[in-house]
Structures are given as structure tokens and as C-alpha cells.
Amino acid sequence: MKRESYGRIMLGLLTGTAFGFLLHKGRASEHEAISGQLLLEDFSVGKIMATASAVGAAGTYALNELKQVDLKIKPLNTGGIVLGGTMFGAGMALLGYCPGTSLAAIGEGHKDAAVGALGMLGGALAFIKAYPYIKPVIEKGAVGEKTLPQLTGSSPWLWVAGLAGTVALGANLLKK
Amino acid sequence: MHPLLRKRWSPYWVGAAIGGLEVLAMLTAKKPLGITSPFEEAAVIVADTLAPQAMGSETYREKSGKSPEINWEWGLVTGVVLGSMLSARLAKDPLPRPVPDLWQKQVSASPSLRYGGAFLGGALMMFGARMAKGCTSGHGISGTMQFSASSWLFVPIIFSAGAAVAKVLLGRKK
DSSP: OOOOOOOHHHHHHHHHHHHHHHHHTTTTTTTHHHHHHTTTSSSSSHHHHHHHHHHHHHHHHHHHHOOOOOOOOOOEEEEHHHHHHHHHHHHHHHHHSSSSHHHHHHHOOHHHHHHHHHHHHHHHHHHHHHHHHHHHHHTEEEESOOOOHHHHTTHHHHHHHHHHHHHHHHHHHHHH | OOOGGOOOOOOOHHHHHHHHHHHHHHHHHHSSSOOOOOHHHHHHHHHHHHHHHHHHHHHHHHOOOOOOOOOOOHHHHHHHHHHHHHHHHHTTOOOOOOSHHHHHTTTOOOOHEEEEEEEHHHHHHHHHHHHHHHOIIIIIIHHTTTTTTHHHHHHHHHHHHHHHHHHHHHOOOO
């Protein structure tokens, strides 16, 4: 079995520890967090995601200008995104946690999240078994590893500013 | 009270810090945060160990061109459990009850029904995540911050599908 250096695995462990700490401090590790967001009763998860995305966008594109990072763009496979996204959303509503927050919920002591993680391993096993058969469906409507600035021929900074502005505006409106 | 001991931080501060962590990960690990790919790799290892023929792990390798590797992401997913445990212990959170309040009120008080739902939900969610190559972290934050077109399609789909199921399952019954 292949393995990266222990240094890189340790770096991942430290990064993950910070991530889990933050998810718990944001109370995203509670069942009520994802469920409340989906029921449109508690917007904490949306606020966390939107703020993280806006801050991450500004930092990532700044470092990209300085050639310090490589963008990691996931391919737009329309079939995989539409079907996978629908299954993901339905499963997330039933479980009441997303993959990251289920792990954080385990750390907090939620037994149902631990069962959910076993289910996640089961789902991954089903996926690798099914993969040869569903590969053509996943890759239906493949557009490639494209960003919105690339598809629209615009500057990424327009998008960074738009995202940051929308998040700031949303935060102000929700405060009232 | 020291901030590290508090039970809750503002979602905006948590979000800003996660955004900062994303940038740090891009800089140090050369990749953004993502949770589900180690589950796919772990599944290949489990399949190899238990029943490579029945689970078709060789066919998977051929078709996907991928082979499992213990890497940065494996450390990341382990760390998420530890970090949350640390924050919960520092905040002196009581251990949660087996059945979440909202589920108990709207669905059932039975722990076995809750565990069955959690297993099924987790399986469905992971299958979907691997079809889409990402989750709420990998697409929802890491992908959207890079303006990946796939991620900006994925996010509205998961929230619409999730909202529909949550409304039926957990919404207030008349």
C-alpha cells in the first residue's frame, strides 16, 4: 500500500485538528445545525460556509497571483454532479450531518454520527463496486475542470469581489 | 472566559478562520480541505482485504486509474475528530444523548431507528459525494472559493434535495 511521508500525514492531522476544533466552536457538529439549515430555521452552517468561501477565495486568488498555490479545480461532470448531488443532499438530510461535521460530531460523542460514518464507509464500498457500471453516467455532460471566470471569460477578481460583497451584505441583512 | 473554553463562537469568525485554514492548506499541503476521498481509498483497502473478487477492486482500479494511498487527507479526517473532541472537552460539553432532540420530536425516540437512518443516510451521502467528487467541504467551501463551476452547480443541488427531504422528515407536522 502506498503512503505519503509521515510529515505530510502529520501536517494533515494538525490541519484537521484545527478544522474539527472550528466546526465544534461553530456548533456545526450538532444534528440541529445541518437539519436546521435545511429547514431554513438556523443559518449558522450557511454563514460559516459562505464566510469561509469568501475569505478563502480572496486568499487563494491572491496567492495564485504570486504563483504560490496551484488551483485544484474539480471536473464538471454534469451527470455525476446532478445525480450525486441529489443523493448527497437526501442522505445528508437523513443523517443530519455532512461528512466533515459527522466526524466532528463523533469527536463530541454523538453515537449516531459514528453509525453514520460506518454507513459512509458502506457507501464508499458500494461506490467502488458500482463504479465500472456507472462511470458513463457520471461522465455524461463532461465540461472539464473549468472555473466560472474561465467559462465567462472574466477576471477572477470580479468574482472574489462579488462573493465578498454578497456575504457582507447577507450578514448585514440577517443581523436585522 | 478564555475563548478556547467557550461553548460557541460567532459563525462569521468560525467561517473566516476556516477560510484562513483553507489558504494555509493550499500553501502548505498544496491542496484544499476535503473529507470524502479517504473513504473511497479506505473502501478499496477494505475490499482488497476482505473480498477483492466479489468487491471488484481490480476492475475499479482499471476503470478509475486510481490506487489507494495513505496521505495528507487521512491525517485530516482523523484530526477533525480529535479537534472537535478537544473543543468539546475544553467547553465541558455534556455527552450528547443517542437520539437528537429534533429527530426525537419529529420522527421517533427509538435509538435503533435513529441508527438505521444514520447508516442509510451516511451511505447515500457518501455514494453521492464520490459520484460528484466532493462534499460540503471539498465542493461547498474549497470548490466555491476557487469558483470551480462544478462546485457552484453542486451546492444548490445538495441544499435543494436536502431541504425537500428534511421538510418531509423533520418539518413541523400540522
